[in-house]
Amino acid sequence: MRGDAGSMTYLRPRDPEEALRLAGECPDALALAGGTDIMVAWNAGRLNGRSILDLSGLDDWRRVSTTRDGIDIGALVTHAQLIRHRELAAGWPLLAAACATVGGPQIQARGTLGGNIANASPAGDTFPALAVYEARVRVRSSRGGRELPFAEVFAGVKRTHLAPGELIVSVHLPRPPEPDRQLFRKVGTRAAQAISKAVAAGLLWTDSGGSVRELRFALGSMAPTVRRLRRAEEFLRGRRLDKGVVSEAARLLEEDVSPISDVRSTAAYRLRASQNILRGFLEGRLETP
Amino acid sequence: MIRLSVNGRRRAYAGPPFARLIDALREDWGLTGTKEGCGEGECGACTVLIDGEPANACLVPMGQLDGARVETVEALGTPERLNRLQRAFAEKGGAQCGICTPGMLMAAEAHRRAKGRKDREGICRALSGNLCRCTGYKHIIESVSAALKGKK
Ligand SMILES: Cc1cc2nc3c(=O)[nH]c(=O)nc-3n(C[C@H](O)[C@H](O)[C@H](O)COP(=O)(O)OP(=O)(O)OC[C@H]3O[C@@H](n4cnc5c(N)ncnc54)[C@H](O)[C@@H]3O)c2cc1C
Ligand code: FES
Numbered sequence: 001m002r003g004d005a006g007s008m009t010y011l012r013p014r015d016p017e018e019a020l021r022l023a024g025e026c027p028d029a030l031a032l033a034g035g036t037d038i039m040v041a042w043n044a045g046r047l048n049g050r051s052i053l054d055l056s057g058l059d060d061w062r063r064v065s066t067t068r069d070g071i072d073i074g075a076l077v078t079h080a081q082l083i084r085h086r087e088l089a090a091g092w093p094l095l096a097a098a099c100a101t102v103g104g105p106q107i108q109a110r111g112t113l114g115g116n117i118a119n120a121s122p123a124g125d126t127f128p129a130l131a132v133y134e135a136r137v138r139v140r141s142s143r144g145g146r147e148l149p150f151a152e153v154f155a156g157v158k159r160t161h162l163a164p165g166e167l168i169v170s171v172h173l174p175r176p177p178e179p180d181r182q183l184f185r186k187v188g189t190r191a192a193q194a195i196s197k198a199v200a201a202g203l204l205w206t207d208s209g210g211s212v213r214e215l216r217f218a219l220g221s222m223a224p225t226v227r228r229l230r231r232a233e234e235f236l237r238g239r240r241l242d243k244g245v246v247s248e249a250a251r252l253l254e255e256d257v258s259p260i261s262d263v264r265s266t267a268a269y270r271l272r273a274s275q276n277i278l279r280g281f282l283e284g285r286l287e288t289p
Numbered sequence: 290m291i292r293l294s295v296n297g298r299r300r301a302y303a304g305p306p307f308a309r310l311i312d313a314l315r316e317d318w319g320l321t322g323t324k325e326g327c328g329e330g331e332c333g334a335c336t337v338l339i340d341g342e343p344a345n346a347c348l349v350p351m352g353q354l355d356g357a358r359v360e361t362v363e364a365l366g367t368p369e370r371l372n373r374l375q376r377a378f379a380e381k382g383g384a385q386c387g388i389c390t391p392g393m394l395m396a397a398e399a400h401r402r403a404k405g406r407k408d409r410e411g412i413c414r415a416l417s418g419n420l421c422r423c424t425g426y427k428h429i430i431e432s433v434s435a436a437l438k439g440k441k
């Protein structure tokens with residue numbers, strides 16, 4: 001079956017207040033941002049008869065602003081906007097690098113950061129970067145707003161902890177201290193337009209003696225939701241990155257993920273690929289400039 | 290009523306707001322240069338420019354286009370007066386069956402206007418949202434490269 005335009009109820013609020021009121025009145029309405037996920041489902045005939053709450057007219061949610069403490073990215077900001085954003089590239093380059101791997105230029109020009117998050121795909125390519133930058137997701141409903149640490153946004157495959165009537169307004173990234181090493185890597189079947197088999201982001205701070213002060217490392221496509229490698233991060237604190245230590249960290253990686261085999265890859269390949277990425281990063285062979 | 294500009298001409302659209310841009314272009318306005326390959330955002334055959342940025346017309350509902358400026362392959366040139374990209378595709382074998390060509394041209398046009406990189410990698414990246422089943426891409430990339438480097 002195909003999408004039937006006549007069967008849809010289409011709501012297009014002009015400002016955030018109207019959007020939140022409509023979202024409260026019609027909690028079943030599906031929010032629409034860039035449509036790069038929704039329109040695919042609609043074209044396949046899976047959304048006929050639904051109500052659509054089109055957020056694309058809310059210019060207030062399309063802005064990026066930086067302060068001394070961090071950067072605020074409106075939910076409707078597109079991947080293309082983020083790729084071009086100078087201050088993002090300077091302070092949070094892993095997110096800019098991630099956005100540049102989402103689909104091709106057409107998808108980047110329409111797809112939004114809010115839509116990427118709300119879609120909650122296990123393979124969301126921005127998620128490892130958002131996880132290591134310890135993003136905070138600001139949501140609002142007609143009853144008020146709250147802020148979710150990024151680690152608490154996802155409930156499972158394609159599910160978030162947003163309540164009915166709640167919309168993502170913006171994403172805040174605190175400004176991290178300058179890392180000594182950083183990495184974004186996407187493993188896919190081809191460079192562009194491919195859903196990732198594994199995707200990784202890492203930030204490393206070392207002290208003058210070369211011991212690890214802090215590691216933050218996150219993996220996507222390796223579990224129902226994005227995972228920080230808490231065990232490896234904890235283990236490495238205060239240690240020098242010699243051979244045995246790196247091997248132990250790669251082994252510990254396994255305890256924080258639960259990869260599956262699917263049409264794109266096998267669990268064993270995913271595990272090995274992500275262990276190789278972690279090793280390469282810790283050994284200084286893999287880096288994002 | 291949704292008002293927009295299509296290839297420089299003002300258009301008013303009164304159909305269902307959730308109809309897709311590609312259907313309005315092809316069925317309501319007879320602009321059949323824009324092709325539908327997959328209907329899933331994968332192939333890029335339906336690429337048009339919306340406010341100067343490349344977009345898949347199969348993924349955009351008309352309701353999002355009030356006040357927008359849409360450009361399709363018909364705006365690039367005419368059979369008598371091909372634009373530089375079109376001429377390069379014709380001369381360098383950038384088109385075989387032609388289904389992907391309008392989308393390739395529009396993605397390349399977006400890249401040209403954005404003053405994107407003219408080397409192979411830059412062109413490949415600009416065309417990474419477009420699939421071609423015939424040419425193996427080599428001639429397409431050469432066509433775009435020739436058009437970007439060619440002197441006026
Ligand atoms: C060909 C193709 C390739 C792709 N490649 C990639 C890829 O490589 N990596 C990747 O991560 N993704 C990819 N995607 C998926 C998609 O493009 C991204 O997830 C994109 O960021 C979605 O944003 P959107 O604005 O288009 O979302 P929409 O389709 O508008 O919405 C997606 C979901 O989010 C909800 N939503 C949107 N905005 C809000 C909000 N503000 N508050 C609450 N809910 C909201 C919607 O209700 C819907 O459930 C691809 C898609 C296609 C079609
Ligand atoms: S038809 Fe739109 S991307 Fe294939």
Ligand code: FES
Nearest residue numbers: 385389421422423
């Ligand atoms: S020329 Fe046939 S698909 Fe590209």
